[in-house]
Amino acid sequence: MSNNSMTPAAATRNELVARLLSDRHSLPLSVVLHLLPGALIVAAYLLIGQPFIRAIHYPTLLGWAIALCLVLIPILLGLLWLGRRVEGRPSLAALRYIDRPLPRGKLVALVVPLIVWMTVLSVVTGPVNRFFLHHFFGWVPFTSGAGSFTGFMDGYSHSTMVVTMLICLPLTGLSLPLIEELYFRGFLLPRLAHLGGWAPVVSAILFSLYHFWTPWVFVSRVLFMFPGFWLAWRHRDIRVSIGMHVGVTSTMAAFGALAVVLNLV
Template sequence: MSTTETTTRDATRPNGIAERLLGERHSLPLSIALHLVPGALIVAAYLFIAEPFVSAIGYPAFLGWAIALCLILVPIQLVLLWLGRIRNGKLSLRGVLHYTDKPLPRGKLVAMVIPLILWMGVLGFALAPIDSFFFENFFTWIPFAGDGSATTYLNGYSHSVLLTTMVICLPLTGIALPLIEELYFRGFLMPRIAHLGGWAPVLSTVLFSLYHFWSPWVFVSRVIFFFPGPWLVWKKKDIRLSIGMHVGVTSIAATAGTIAIALNLVP
């Protein structure tokens, strides 16, 4: 066999890992691993890389978590593009992500996303006492948890440091990182457990909530306020629903927090 033929055969040989990931159906153990391993890696990235770095430069842990999320989620997005290159011969997400055919008209999409944003935002706030209950009774031992509140990672820093942190984090934790999460968890993983039927969005929500190892006390409330997004994506086959809900809430929260700090509205 000639060198050219060997090279051609090697170039077209299916990549075993890629083929397994791109399969239309993931086994339950594989899906669980693909949901939860990134969360464990994010915590590790925070503890061993991001937290020492932000401590050394005198910035809040909030920035450290943003860095840790970037260190894991950005490579995940690159892996999705790599899978697209294997499938399509170019950097593309076609065939890698599902629920992307935009079946919902724009007007109907907006009409559905707005209530989803309100649901997630209002419920997230209303269920805060439940989060506090779980934190105070089960999770105070976590070394990086602080007091379990949303502002624990920002306490004790000057106004200029806080404002710089929020300006840096707004496009990351407010927009880019939630978008990557939706592409990965709802666009890539959830369709590959669609054989579970109506349990697919339930499992997607539960595993996504568990993936947040850095805030396990929010698990119960996160399942409650997040479930409508994955369920509607599964039902309507349009990933823009959960993207709109998730990115909508995080971008509003990040923007509001940045403005509040800029105007000295936060004590």
């Protein structure tokens, strides 16, 4: 079909695809693409996740896992669809920084300290997060149990908590952070290259803002995530930020699940 015979809907779709696949996203477009998923996750929690967990009497952690799945899985499918527009088949061809330029040894040497950095800093900044939570975000309607690992478990049976942690482990610990990295660092960050050295800074700030469900962690999240983002940008290898992000979330989720199973918390 020629361009002249395209329907308005098809022409609009092609224009949108061209803008998304371009090598450069304008800053306003990038802001929207970073923050819209966060707004959708909060909406999915309030409209679907929260009513569901209240109906079955399960903790908020499961409700957020459901909300994240409802938004991030379609984003992954969208990336595969964009890849199909590039290669003619579903793929990750729309992503950048996936050519694996770093040798495995150097990659490990970068990722291991990043995991330590992110883990330690996320623990050390806990009091700062609680300060922001109690002084600035007490009005947020979904802060119940926030600020501590055990807070969201109050009032639930041990078996309920075990089921929750075992369901969330492969989701919030592994697959969902991986999708985040593919989207935010593999798709969006490379298209901010025109910002030069500010690209990973903007990526860290917008990624932290995207977490509308935990705004009190904004400052610490920028601090402990930025080094991994900068190194992924510097070396053009998304495995750096994937290793840091998924490495930390999977480790913490595994230890959390083990602690609940063994009734240590």
